[in-house]
Amino acid sequence: MNTTVARLTARGLFGRRRILILLAVPVLLLVIAVIARNSTLDKLELAHSILGNLALGTLVPITGLIVGTGVIATEIEDGSIVYLLAKPLPRWQIVTTKLAVAVGAAWLLSALPTYLAGLILYGSADGIAAGYAVGTLVAGAAYSALFLLLGVVTRHAVIAGLAYALIWESLIGNYVEGARTLSVQQWGLSLTQAVAADGTVTAPVGLSTAVWLLIVAAVGATALASVKLAGLTLNGEE
Template identity: 60%
Template sequence: MYNPTVARLTYRGLLGRRRALVLFALPALLLVISAAIRVLTGADDETATTVLGGFALATMVPLIGVIAGTGAIGPEIDDGSVVYLLAKPIDRTTIIITKLVVAIGVTVAFSAIPTLLAGFILNGNSQQIAVAYAVAAAVASVAYSAIFLLLGTVTRHAVVAGLVYALVWESLFGSLVAGARTLSVQQWALALAQKIAGEGAITADVGLPLGATLLLGATIGATWFAARKLRTLTLAGEE
């Protein structure tokens, strides 16, 4: 269910010059902001949760997920080059699984690791806040990668749709509208962060059992639909 050749080509496409600039820019911005806040205000748990929750988990992680998830397959479908991949004797489910693994790896590397470093900069991991948000970023990365990979297979405007979801639903409605929070990957991941962090340090609007179930369901469901969609694509000359 994993093809090294497909993985290598996907990594090469994702880490091309333009995408790499954005992928590096967001974590770098988080680290610069964290360092500046630490210098100006000192270590503070509330400030750390504000930065890690408000910028890292709510904004940076879904944006990187958009770049990695849609970029893993969307451009190949848009420019038609996916036909060369589909013409190979590789099961199409294997193609989706491989691209998902690559997207998850890229998203975790560029979101969870910087989140952990930013947490240590902000408050030295007091109350396990840095670790909690890093783990939340990692599990959210899995769900986001699957969701945005699915978008890359179903629409030519996957990046736009992904940005709308990430910036409008997750960052805006997910932060301001109580009902929307229960349908937010951010809140599902926060349920795990709340469990890891010290008592009262992090709050989530979704309980851990429900959050874990929804994360798993979203990941499996999006992956299944993406594989199904790819199987429906036909090459010229196919019956």
């Protein structure tokens, strides 16, 4: 990891306008949790709805998309990546450093608010808050890697990422049984189930399958992004 690249990446990622967008959904999640805390609805079902659908299903992919593409796609689009490519740095080190910044931001902006929202809604009972926090941690890392790859391979990374998140993760991955095995959201839910008390969370994908697929997706996306970045010339084209 290169500290100079990390510092410059973080500075660019948390720009004035982008930070407002990044904070919008976590703040909304916490506000909803505070409002829902006094609801007469079943607390466990309410926690699943808010932490599963809003946090794991919406907050994490949106945050992953913004930070994953934000750490590199903007530099490629405006051509400033040439200054970084001109440095004697291995391309894999550039990618892994930017990914580390993206993952850290995703954890700060999704896993932490999810855990706090879980405590507000359900307390620490049954490991619900901790379970969903772990689920968002692993899903956030995978989304960051996948969307960083999109930022390298296409100039329309945000559009492609939104299409993936809305169509595959939100629709197909949730409602088509066979496709759930290839859904990052469902992988995160498997980790949630592993941490939470027995019977409180149900995941359609087995834990071992989810763990291996998470590793393959994150490592594969990072390796491919490194290869694609190595193919870029100093004018930002392959």
